[in-house]
Amino acid sequence: MRAQLFQFMQRWKSTAKEAMDHTLLFSKFLCLLHVTNNYLCSPTLVYGPSMLPTLNLTGDVLVVEKMSHLLGIVGPGDVVLVRSPENPRKTITKRIVGMEGDRVTFLVDPSHSDRSHSLVVPKGHVWIQGDNIYASKDSRHFGPIPYGLILGKVFCRVWPPEGFGLLEQQE
Amino acid sequence: MQTLRQLTPFVKDALQQTLRVTKFFCFLHVTNTYICTFAWGMGPSMLPTINLYGNLLLAERISTRLGKVGPGDVVLVRSPENPRQFMTKRVKGGEGDSVTYLVNPKNSDEEKTVTVPQGHVWIEGDNKYNTKDSRKFGPVPYALLQGRVFCVLWPPEDFKSIGKDFQ
Numbered sequence: 001m002r003a004q005l006f007q008f009m010q011r012w013k014s015t016a017k018e019a020m021d022h023t024l025l026f027s028k029f030l031c032l033l034h035v036t037n038n039y040l041c042s043p044t045l046v047y048g049p050s051m052l053p054t055l056n057l058t059g060d061v062l063v064v065e066k067m068s069h070l071l072g073i074v075g076p077g078d079v080v081l082v083r084s085p086e087n088p089r090k091t092i093t094k095r096i097v098g099m100e101g102d103r104v105t106f107l108v109d110p111s112h113s114d115r116s117h118s119l120v121v122p123k124g125h126v127w128i129q130g131d132n133i134y135a136s137k138d139s140r141h142f143g144p145i146p147y148g149l150i151l152g153k154v155f156c157r158v159w160p161p162e163g164f165g166l167l168e169q170q171e
Numbered sequence: 172m173q174t175l176r177q178l179t180p181f182v183k184d185a186l187q188q189t190l191r192v193t194k195f196f197c198f199l200h201v202t203n204t205y206i207c208t209f210a211w212g213m214g215p216s217m218l219p220t221i222n223l224y225g226n227l228l229l230a231e232r233i234s235t236r237l238g239k240v241g242p243g244d245v246v247l248v249r250s251p252e253n254p255r256q257f258m259t260k261r262v263k264g265g266e267g268d269s270v271t272y273l274v275n276p277k278n279s280d281e282e283k284t285v286t287v288p289q290g291h292v293w294i295e296g297d298n299k300y301n302t303k304d305s306r307k308f309g310p311v312p313y314a315l316l317q318g319r320v321f322c323v324l325w326p327p328e329d330f331k332s333i334g335k336d337f338q
Contacts, residue, residue, distance in 0.1 A: 031197035034204070085312035086290040088238070124252035146251035148315050 041065040041155065044081060046093045050130030050137065054079065054167055055093065061159035062093075062167075064152040075099060079154040079167055082128060085145050093154065094128035094138050100147070106140055107133060126150070207231040208318060210247055212259040216296030216303065220245065220333060221259060227325035228259065228333075230318035240292070240319055241265055243335030247317040248294060251308055259320060260294035260304050261336070266313070272306050273299060285310075292316065297336075 047059040098104040125144035130136025213225035264270040291310035296302025
């Protein structure tokens, strides 16, 4: 009886050790994935009409690099991934139109009127707009956003295959 | 050629050690980003909770990620005026809340009431006479919150836990 119990415990110990080793390997892999995703680059699926014609309506997979915004070298004309100021769980993709200190002039509501407004971007903030100004909720609605909300700069598109490559620049 | 072959076990050993150190730093970094982190808080804006010359604080990252940070909590925030700077302030109102604050308490009793917009929080320093907070730069987006401070570690005479405080 005691011998049987002892054998059972021995087997359990080796299985537990194996499970532990696998868990450790898996967590090491996740660690590496996390560091790459947050500090190097990561793929992201984006969709919606606000960045037409640059990005598709039904979805594009973009490679977003995370180094430029940490080094402070993003600027006007860059397409960036930003955490939404209206919903912290949502990520939006827009183009930077102005950095702090720049004066931006924009059409307030282009579908209905020609009225334009102009302001200076405050310190520590950026002004973002979608390429499709008729169907984009951006800084024209929620104002300039703090630079700290920028998550990364879009580097290139990898899916769909027809759209593979760098995105078009726009000034 | 001979020296190269002699060096190989040393190079291999060095690589192994580097790999081990890198794995340890990865683990440390992930804990720092997802579980809890240290922060050094100093300045007059959070007196008497955090002292002027500096306190070592412990902040946890889980509440902010789960959206459970609310009025009364002391939080670590990325400054909306300088993205490389972090501040420690207390949350006075979440989205939808109506916040009443003293505009300039040193000189007048004038009060203003504002409704915090969706996705934002209103932060204020405990020392309302000497703090740069939402009364100056407005409500900040929730996504700028980096962690919830829950205790002071250093210096030892200041050791205490920081809880919800509704003033």
